[in-house]
Amino acid sequence: MADDERAETLADLGEFTVIDRLVEGRVHPPNVLVGPGDDAAVVAAPDGRVVVSTDMLVEGRHFRLDWSTPHDVGRKAIAQNAADIEAMGGAATSFVVGFGAPGATLGADAEALSDGLWAEANTFGASIVGGDLVASPQWVISVTVLGDLDGRPAVLLSGARPGDTVAVVGDLGRSAAGYALLHNGITDFAELRRRHLVPAVPYGQGRVAADAGATAMTDVSDGLLADLRHVADASAVGIDLSRNALGADRDAVAAAAAATGEDPWSLVLGGGEDHALVATFPAAVPEGWREIGVVVEGPPRVLVDGAEWTGQGGWRSF
Amino acid sequence: MADDERAETLADLGEFTVIDRLVEGRVHPPNVLVGPGDDAAVVAAPDGRVVVSTDMLVEGRHFRLDWSTPHDVGRKAIAQNAADIEAMGGAATSFVVGFGAPGATLGADAEALSDGLWAEANTFGASIVGGDLVASPQWVISVTVLGDLDGRPAVLLSGARPGDTVAVVGDLGRSAAGYALLHNGITDFAELRRRHLVPAVPYGQGRVAADAGATAMTDVSDGLLADLRHVADASAVGIDLSRNALGADRDAVAAAAAATGEDPWSLVLGGGEDHALVATFPAAVPEGWREIGVVVEGPPRVLVDGAEWTGQGGWRSF
Known part of the structure; x- marks a missing residue:
């Protein structure tokens, strides 16, 4: 990427150009039947059930951009959501991500965030199937994870028994x-x-x-x-x-x-x-x-x- | 509700008290196998596929609290997400909602937002199965919708043909x-x-x-x-x-x-x-x-x- 491209902001590029860059060249696993770019994604749920959880991360509250790189923020956002699916006895398969950021945010930083999201998801074979990109006074990242129980009963908070x-x-x-x-x-x-x-x-x-x-x-x-x-x-x-x-x-x-x-x-x-x-x-x-x-x-x-x-x-x- | 309860803020009440109030007494349809309160929710996907989309709404950008009541904001957030599922030929069945707000936000306003989310979702038989409540400098609402195609092929953007x-x-x-x-x-x-x-x-x-x-x-x-x-x-x-x-x-x-x-x-x-x-x-x-x-x-x-x-x-x- 040339230096002048690196300096381009989200406001310079516009929503659709940024989104095109974020989704371009990404490879989805076979469970993704319709990926990003349509009104919604379609994901296989062969188990007949889907596990779902969501987390919101706000800059200055849940992360600091002077401590974390955008790539780190992306990895952590995926990791903490995937952990909720693990805690049910399942495996995370797909994510959708809402990203709010000031118009002055560098396009390269948005791409680094996206790379971090993908890097963490790829470690367990999952992918980012959709998202939303909006203007916000500070970075806000909202991740929703879908997971698969593969026929197992969900492990709840409520099943512990004396003697366990x-x-x-x-x-x-x-x-x-x-x-x-x-x-x-x-x-x-x-x-x-x-x-x-x-x-x-x-x-x-x-x-x-x-x-x-x-x-x-x-x-x-x-x-x-x-x-x-x-x-x-x-x-x-x-x-x-x-x-x-x-x-x-x-x-x-x-x-x-x-x-x-x-x-x-x-x-x-x-x-x-x-x-x-x-x-x-x-x-x-x-x-x-x-x-x-x-x-x-x-x-x-x-x-x-x-x-x-x-x-x-x-x-x-x- | 007594006047002194109305004046309580999110900071006064704390995350878990607010969440308890928001989920208390809500009735979920039978497709919700595990509702709010665990690490994740579990929703039936009898079609073997799930349709998913997400939107983020930021105060001052997507809504103004001097124009909209919190109840209106909740209804609009659900409506615009459900519309994305309709546009695939599906029906929205379940939602998860991330809500960021200042600690000084009134608990009653968070409840009104939640009531609006539920009111709109109930008009088509859906429910709010999970969420996240965090501190944020302004209101941010992130809604992810899950939908069901009931055996139909998804209707994409890409199928239009001359003569249609x-x-x-x-x-x-x-x-x-x-x-x-x-x-x-x-x-x-x-x-x-x-x-x-x-x-x-x-x-x-x-x-x-x-x-x-x-x-x-x-x-x-x-x-x-x-x-x-x-x-x-x-x-x-x-x-x-x-x-x-x-x-x-x-x-x-x-x-x-x-x-x-x-x-x-x-x-x-x-x-x-x-x-x-x-x-x-x-x-x-x-x-x-x-x-x-x-x-x-x-x-x-x-x-x-x-x-x-x-x-x-x-x-x-x-």
Whole structure:
């Protein structure tokens, strides 16, 4: 691309030129029956059901363009939505994306965002089948994901039973540690900062959990305690976590916690956005999952080593 | 609701309390297998395919809260998305909605928006199956619609053939006339102003057109000429419209056009957001549809009475 093309803004290019550039040359999997460019897309749903979830990301609130590249923002937007489908025991297959941005946004930045969306979706064989591009005072990205259960029953929040084992796959506390580092302008711990910008979702493990008989599952978006509280409430059970079992996560964030003045346990137990999967199993947990606690009789609550956790909590939207 | 409850803001209430209020007591149709409250919703797709489209509406750009009530905004957001499914020959069945708003937004206004979303969706038996509520400097509403083709082939932009009849169902020019009235502070013509705030989508006519053998279809969102240009481009055909056949639309907006200094033909041919359906038919057009032109050999273009239209065009996003 020539330098003068790089400097072109969305206002210079116009909606349809930008959209043409964003969809041009993209390859869709066979489940996409009608792709972008018509009034709507058509996607195969051979299971006879479709799983659907949506998230909105607002610049300055959910991401900062001085921390994240547009490519990072795209990857994270896809990852956090795909994790919701994993948490149902499904696999994400297709996305539609609404993108609001000022007219002065560079066309190249919109293309980088789109490249990030596609890069993350391609890691699990999915594609972007449609979207909307509008003018907005700041960047707003709205992603809706469609997913496939492939004949499995959906794993809900409400199925945990006393005696089940609580297990997790994927990392905890990394994104919160990365946020603390970025917030404090600390340039060490590159991998943790990276994890805040682009989470490492354990793709495919949702179906693994469903096949292993998971009775309840969610992804860690608001923080382990906050997200397990939703399981406890929906299932009318208590959950007792063991810090012993979370030692590896604590160790992984301990140095960054010390550098930023955070409590490492607050990062591990309260930090969200890693999009690890946490589930309850009546029998053996699948390979690669770590046992971190047990389901006990209600009242609905989440205990840590048998006691109420008094440290820092999770994310607040307002 | 007591006065002190009305004054509560989203920041006062918190995300989960607001969401609880928005989903409480809503009744979903049987196609909703898992509704709001889990990581994702699950919707039946008995056809084995799902139609999907998304739109983003930004305050100050796509709606003004001094013109529209929150209820109006909700209705319009659903209507314009459902129209995209109608334009494929399908019916909208389920929606997910992302809502960004300042923390100072009244909880009652968020409830009114939700009531509007539900009211419009209920008119055709659909429901809101999920959403996301986030903090944003201004209102942003992102709606994604899922639709069902019920065994029909999707009607694309690309199927129009020379000799087909062009026909429309629903009104043209009303929304643009209403916008001109509101923009000029004219308080007459209440019905036209209303149409700008809440379009009257001809629900059900998408399937009627598909059953009548429509070869191409779209909804009038950007303006009749602009939207038919997409059909002309995708189908590699010309389209020739007859103003004679559009006289009723012209007459309906003539007085408002005179009051606002607009050309009534620019409103009818260039005005968007009425979400009428326009389609091409190789045989008889369905009852209630108005023949407004013919498909001719390419090059791709839209003529009016055999000539290029030199009046005002359609909507520009940037």
